[in-house]
Amino acid sequence: MSYRIDNLQYANWSEKIFREMREGGVDAVHVTIAYHENFRETVLNMERWNRWFEQFPELIFQGRTGADVRRARETGRTAIFFGFQNPSPIEDDIGLVEILHSLGARFMQLSYNNQSLLATGCYEAEDPGITRMGREVIAEMNRVGLVIDMSHSAERSTLEAMEISSRPIAITHANPSFWHPALRNKSDTVLNALAESGGMLGLSLYPHHLKDKSDCTLESFCEMIARAAEMMGADKLGIGSDLCQDQPDSIVEWMRVGRWTKRIDYGEGSASAPGFPPQPDWFRDNRDFGNIEAGLSAVGFSAEEVAGIMGENWLRFYDESFSAAPEVSLPRAAE
Amino acid sequence: MSYRIDNLQYANWSEKIFREMREGGVDAVHVTIAYHENFRETVLNMERWNRWFEQFPELIFQGRTGADVRRARETGRTAIFFGFQNPSPIEDDIGLVEILHSLGARFMQLSYNNQSLLATGCYEAEDPGITRMGREVIAEMNRVGLVIDMSHSAERSTLEAMEISSRPIAITHANPSFWHPALRNKSDTVLNALAESGGMLGLSLYPHHLKDKSDCTLESFCEMIARAAEMMGADKLGIGSDLCQDQPDSIVEWMRVGRWTKRIDYGEGSASAPGFPPQPDWFRDNRDFGNIEAGLSAVGFSAEEVAGIMGENWLRFYDESFSAAPEVSLPRAAE
Numbered sequence: 001m002s003y004r005i006d007n008l009q010y011a012n013w014s015e016k017i018f019r020e021m022r023e024g025g026v027d028a029v030h031v032t033i034a035y036h037e038n039f040r041e042t043v044l045n046m047e048r049w050n051r052w053f054e055q056f057p058e059l060i061f062q063g064r065t066g067a068d069v070r071r072a073r074e075t076g077r078t079a080i081f082f083g084f085q086n087p088s089p090i091e092d093d094i095g096l097v098e099i100l101h102s103l104g105a106r107f108m109q110l111s112y113n114n115q116s117l118l119a120t121g122c123y124e125a126e127d128p129g130i131t132r133m134g135r136e137v138i139a140e141m142n143r144v145g146l147v148i149d150m151s152h153s154a155e156r157s158t159l160e161a162m163e164i165s166s167r168p169i170a171i172t173h174a175n176p177s178f179w180h181p182a183l184r185n186k187s188d189t190v191l192n193a194l195a196e197s198g199g200m201l202g203l204s205l206y207p208h209h210l211k212d213k214s215d216c217t218l219e220s221f222c223e224m225i226a227r228a229a230e231m232m233g234a235d236k237l238g239i240g241s242d243l244c245q246d247q248p249d250s251i252v253e254w255m256r257v258g259r260w261t262k263r264i265d266y267g268e269g270s271a272s273a274p275g276f277p278p279q280p281d282w283f284r285d286n287r288d289f290g291n292i293e294a295g296l297s298a299v300g301f302s303a304e305e306v307a308g309i310m311g312e313n314w315l316r317f318y319d320e321s322f323s324a325a326p327e328v329s330l331p332r333a334a335e
Numbered sequence: 336m337s338y339r340i341d342n343l344q345y346a347n348w349s350e351k352i353f354r355e356m357r358e359g360g361v362d363a364v365h366v367t368i369a370y371h372e373n374f375r376e377t378v379l380n381m382e383r384w385n386r387w388f389e390q391f392p393e394l395i396f397q398g399r400t401g402a403d404v405r406r407a408r409e410t411g412r413t414a415i416f417f418g419f420q421n422p423s424p425i426e427d428d429i430g431l432v433e434i435l436h437s438l439g440a441r442f443m444q445l446s447y448n449n450q451s452l453l454a455t456g457c458y459e460a461e462d463p464g465i466t467r468m469g470r471e472v473i474a475e476m477n478r479v480g481l482v483i484d485m486s487h488s489a490e491r492s493t494l495e496a497m498e499i500s501s502r503p504i505a506i507t508h509a510n511p512s513f514w515h516p517a518l519r520n521k522s523d524t525v526l527n528a529l530a531e532s533g534g535m536l537g538l539s540l541y542p543h544h545l546k547d548k549s550d551c552t553l554e555s556f557c558e559m560i561a562r563a564a565e566m567m568g569a570d571k572l573g574i575g576s577d578l579c580q581d582q583p584d585s586i587v588e589w590m591r592v593g594r595w596t597k598r599i600d601y602g603e604g605s606a607s608a609p610g611f612p613p614q615p616d617w618f619r620d621n622r623d624f625g626n627i628e629a630g631l632s633a634v635g636f637s638a639e640e641v642a643g644i645m646g647e648n649w650l651r652f653y654d655e656s657f658s659a660a661p662e663v664s665l666p667r668a669a670e
Contacts, residue, residue, distance in 0.1 A: 262475070
């Protein structure tokens with residue numbers, strides 16, 4: 001069986017879910033450990049993971065490099081990689097980029113839905129692009145090997161991040177707008193620039209990102225991937241399911257509202273449907289990756305292409321992205 | 336003697352300076368207690384002030400209302416009002432607005448030189464205006480009586496803050512661009528909008544904001560005030576000296592660089608002159624407010640206008656701005 005990597009999940013973690021990962025043959029998962037958390041709160045979330053690693057060593061362990069994905073496969077476990085959907089863990093402190101990378105962070109979004117200190121989120125009315133601090137932090141992330149993720153960022157910021165970054169970036173969980181024009185999905189311009197710069201797109205299974213939402217068919221999803229592959233190359237695609245399994249609806253409210261407003265913000269939902277939408281029946285949880293694999297073959301992908309999309313593309317990206325860049329000397333004065 | 340209020344200082348505080356305030360007849364000073372500090376660090380700075388209040392009760396005490404300025408005058412002391420030059424003390428948490436107001440914060444800039452979570456700073460290349468969180472925080476500041484200060488903000492953000500805010504805002508320390516076109520000084524558009532909305536301009540004595548910098552003459556400074564008064568009305572003007580007395584140059588480097596870059600940023604200075612510039616000889620410290628008072632009379636201001644500019648305009652603004660707004664019910668959903 002080819003490698004299986006899911007490059008974005010935010011479940012209500014439990015032994016049950018870790019066992020389902022094993023049932024589904026999932027070698028590695030990039031888990032979100034911060035939406036709105038500051039540095040100290042993010043460290044608390046790492047401490048929680050450390051307790052799970054201690055409690056379930058036969059199921060999971062912390063991944064830091066591509067080699068850990070291979071080790072996971074060899075030992076029948078799932079490697080867990082940490083990432084953030086917001087730069088809130090670095091607060092206003094560029095020095096925290098290296099500290100958090102040392103603690104295992106491997107992906108960081110430059111913005112969530114709102115404006116951050118670094119970049120603009122997709123719900124802001126205006127997008128001025130990457131900020132002064134954003135330029136400095138991108139250089140530092142490039143240096144230490146923390147991958148820039150622009151999944152929730154606005155378009156201009158996303159394009160500028162690719163230009164400024166000296167290393168390929170990722171959009172860990174989103175789909176093409178040509179298939180389903182949701183605010184969170186990405187334009188042809190973004191997808192083409194991502195592919196040209198060697199970046200990766202993680203295809204999302206979150207119903208708000210799917211055509212026909214919870215009723216989306218496996219065939220439609222896989223046909224979209226075929227079209228994306230024609231545009232970007234099949235080697236630029238992977239899975240980033242955005243699976244939020246077993247979470248109560250209070251969590252999606254917190255994701256949207258954080259601490260930035262005292263009022264309700266429905267985000268991708270609405271007043272009549274504020275909660276998590278149900279998953280499509282062909283991708284309920286970690287046990288269903290086989291359905292996607294079969295669906296990709298059915299729409300005509302080669303065995304090699306299927307293996308790439310299911311995990312080997314992410315594995316190659318992990319190998320190239322998570323280590324420090326060769327030494328470079330920065331100009332001493334900021335722009 | 337009329338009231339004397341200096342609506343912005345950031346000195347290296349000491350008994351010497353507190354005694355100079357008394358010599359200069361200064362009834363109230365708005366002191367900056369945060370440039371880049373987060374909530375906890377801001378509280379530490381408040382603790383430091385609490386020790387000074389305990390140590391020098393015959394010289395200073397914490398001001399919270401306009402009545403405290405009158406009490407300062409009656410008891411021969413200086414009332415110290417707290418403010419922030421950046422929204423860093425509220426971090427990403429709108430709930431901290433009320434907490435910090437309860438602790439005595441009375442002014443908060445929505446941005447310093449860079450992009451913040453709320454608004455854009457004057458050194459960014461682009462200014463998209465007030466962010467989603469910025470709109471929410473402005474409403475909360477209006478509610479509790481924390482004054483919006485846009486001294487270091489970019490122009491569009493400044494104009495939008497005035498539009499969005501239901502209460503008058505302040506530019507606590509800056510001068511008109513028509514006199515000295517520094518990046519930190521303000522355009523006619525901003526000054527006119529500020530006056531029309533009932534806001535206040537604190538005239539700065541920081542040499543980078545002065546025509547001819549450290550060589551600026553008292554006459555030139557007071558003629559500029561006369562022109563500003565023609566444009567805005569003399570009742571919209573006060574002093575916000577930006578006096579950074581006895582500070583080592585390492586402090587101005589920290590103000591510019593904070594924790595957002597690992598490189599040097601010279602801000603208003605330059606590689607050849609990175610430090611604090613010398614004060615003009617007619618405004619060395621708190622003992623020299625009499626020079627400004629005399630200079631204002633010399634350019635033709637009436638006694639009443641001079642009293643307004645030296646302190647009574649700020650006192651009126653304090654009376655109107657520091658208390659909670661009458662109860663309003665907010666719409667439940669965010670924009």
